[in-house]
Amino acid sequence: MRTYVRIFSLTALLVFLALGGAAGAAKQKVTITLSEMKFAPNRITVQAGSAVELKLVNRGKVKHEFMVYTVPKAGLDPDELEKWAEENSYFKGLELKVEGGGIEVVGTNIFEVEIDAGKSAEVTFTPKQTGTFEIGCHIEGHYEKGMKGTLIVK
Template sequence: MVRTVKPLAGALAALALSTAVALAGPGEAGHSHRSFAAGEPGDPKKPVARTIEVTMKETDDAKMLFEPNKVEIKRGEQVKFVLRNAGQVDHEFMLDSIENNAKHKIQMEKNPDMEHDDPNGKRLAPDGSNEIVWRFTKAGTFEFACLIPGHYESGMKGTVVVK
C-alpha cells in the first residue's frame, strides 16, 4: 500500500501544479495583453502629447470630485495623468468605459478595501500622488471615477471624450 500512495501523491501534486500554471496564463512574462475599453497603457519611454493634472478632493458641502472633471483628447494621443489626492480620505482614479466602471463599482461594494495599482487605475491615500501614462487608441466617451463605496454617488466621476 505504501508503494502506491507515494506515486499517487506525486501524480496529484504534478496535476495540481500544472493546473495552477494553466489557470494563471502567460502573464506579463508571456507578453499577454489585457484589453482595455479606453485604449492601452502608454509607453513611458515615448514622449507624451500633454500632461493632465487631476486633483481628487472633498468639498465643505460633502461632495467628492475630480478637477478637472472633463478632458478632451485626440485619438492616438498619449497623455500622462498626474494624480494628486488633496482630500482627507482615500480616493481612486479608474479609467474605463462607463459600463466597465459600473461593473467594477459592484465589486468595490463587496470589497471596499480593494487596492489598485493597475495600468488604468490607482488608489491614493490622502496627500498621495501617482501617474498613469495612457494612449487613447479608440474614439468615444470614457469615464474616470472613484469607485470606493459612496464616492461615485458623491460626484466623484469625470469624462474623457476621445475624438
C-alpha cells in the same frame, strides 16, 4: 560638388524628419486634483495616438481611486457599477505606466489607481479607442456622492 549637395540634402532631410518626429511625440499633460467627492477638472479631452501623462493629486482627507471605463447603463447598484468599471476598463489591454510613492508599475491589466490622501501618482498611456468614457472613484460612497467625470478621446 554633386556629392556635397547629396550629402547636404540627405542631412537636411534627416534633420527635418527628426524634428518633425520629436514635435509629434510631445506628451499631452493633464493634472487632475482629487478631493472630497470630486475630480477637478471633471472633463478631460485628449487625442488618440499621442501619449498622455495624467498627474493625479489627492488633496482630499481620504484615499481615492481613479478608474476610466465605458459609460455604464443607468440603474446599476454600487456593487454592480464597480464590477462594470473593472470589466469595461478603458485601460484593458492598453500598456499603462503608473508611478507614485517611489514605485513604478507597467502593465496591460491595470484598471484602477488608488491614491492616498496627500499623495500623487502619474499615469502614462497612449489612448487608442476614441469616444466618451466615464471617470469614477468607486471607494464606498464616493461615486454616489458625485465623484465622477468624463474622458473624451478624439
